[in-house]
Amino acid sequence: MIPFFRRKKSPATAGDAATQTGTPADTAPATPGVDADASGIDAVAAANTGTQSIEPQPVFSAPEPMPEQVQDHEAAPAAAPGKPGWRERLRNSAFARSFGGLFSRNPKLDDDLLDEIETALLTADVGVGATTQLVESLRKRMKAREFVDANALLAALRADLIAMLAPVAKPLVIDAEAKPFVILTVGVNGVGKTTTIGKLAHRFxxxxxxxxxxxxxxxxxxxxxxxxxxxxxxxxxxVAQGQNADAASVAFDALQAAKARGTEVLIADTAGRLHTQQGLMAELGKIKRVLGKIDESAPQEVLMVIDGTTGQNALSQLRQFHAASGVTGLVVTKLDGTAKGGVVFALAREFGIPIRFAGIGERPEDLRVFDAEAFVDALLPEALGA
Structure with a gap:
């Protein structure tokens, strides 16, 4: 079992926390900037807050880590680097299948083709607003005889789709002046927040x-x-506490410990919640306020994880989470497989919030920095008949 530790509470302390190193103390490799012995660090944090020193005590008996959630991807190879990896992983999406079949028939350049494109976009969850914008632009240009054939129209559609995503394709930049740079992850149940955090940890x-x-x-x-x-x-x-502990207390203790250690990045998980649960949504605001008591600029990033298979409901989710916590970046997961993928365009058009990462596979390496061109090229056929 991995050891856990708990801080003794003083009368002014809201909750107890546990800081564990990721590997057992007798086998943990030396990690730059992170001491294997956490007690000295937490003693510094304790001195700053008036709490007593930490004594080794079990907080709770955690179940063994679930190998199917953490280790299954070992058997699956990572996606190929660059655009080939995106195309390989997204080729089975509803978007890619719809457009592959549409253009493989070498269609004529007419209104029927535009109607088929409109249907394909709506079916792929691009949304009414974004679809209307795209199709009407193509229609005007077709009537102005800008396209010599359907292949030219395909190239124009590609350019329009990329232009819709380019403004939100902004990688996450870690501010070196913020120590730690706090990333608060939010999202509804089952979107893959905890797994995404693990993959981000691997990247950093x-x-x-x-x-x-x-x-x-x-x-x-x-x-x-x-x-x-x-x-x-x-x-x-x-940093962990027992089940049903106050999430804001966990975040507070983690930020104190990270500051004491001079840690560069702190990633805080939160419980999944439906965007319609107002009480739980308000808890996110509480977490932000508690972090702000230690560092006025924290969290520096509120990263919302969205399931790529969700469809248009993702718009409602983002609208509510943005109102509650001020979302500053998005991660769209589960785009590999049968995800429609078109919701990315609807999110970009309506909110303009940066899309930081995209999940195109199970391995940590498959959490990719969002690339608008690679994403669009993976969804569209390379040419007529392809």
Whole structure:
């Protein structure tokens, strides 16, 4: 079992926290910027807050990490680098299948072709607004005889789709002046927040950054164990409390510990919640306020994870989460397989919030920085008859 530690509470302390290193103390590799012995660090944080020193005590008996959630992707190869990997993973999406069949018939350049394009876009969850904008633009240009054939129209559609996504294809930039740079992850149940955090941890570790994870999903028992498994896998410290603990308290203690260690990045998990649950949505605002008591600029990024298979309901989700927590970036997951994928265009058109990453597979390497050109090229056929 991975050891857990709990801070003794002083009368002014709201909750107890546990900081664990990602690997057992006797086998943990040295991690730059992260001491294997957390007690000295937490003693610094304790001195700053008036709490007593930490004594090793079990907080709760966590279930063993779930190998199917953390290790299954080992058997599956990562997607190929560059555009080929995107095309390989997105070729089975409803969007790609619809347009592949449409243009493989070498259609004539007429209104029927535009009607088929409109139907394909709506079927792929691009949305009425974005679809109307795209089709009407093509219709005007076709009447102005800008296209010599259907292949030219396909090229124009590609350019219009890329232009719709280009303004939101903005990678996440870690501000070196913010220590730590706090990333608060939000989203509805089952979108893959905890897994996304694990993959982000893998990415940041590969970049040589020091980081810490906060297990703020205290509602779902397996979520804490799952995040601890990702922490162990990546050699990253995880701050956790018991099940049903106050998520804001976990975030507060994690930020204190990360500041004491001089950690570069802190990624905080939160419980999945339906966007219609106003009480739970208000909790996100509380977490932000608590973080702001330690660092007025925290969290520097509110990253919302959206399931690519959700469809137009993703718009309602983002609208509510943005109102509650001020979303600053998006991660669209599960785009591989049978996801329609078109909702990305609807999100970009309506909100203009940067899309930081896209999930196109199970392996950590398959969480890609969002690339508008690679994404569009993966959805459209390369040419007529392709």
């Amino acid at each position: 570790k590969a970049e040589g950054r020091t980081l810490m994870l906060a297990a703020g999903d205290t509602f779902r028992a397996a979520a804490v164990a799952q995040l601890q498994a990702w922490g162990e896998r990546n050699g990253v410290a995880v």
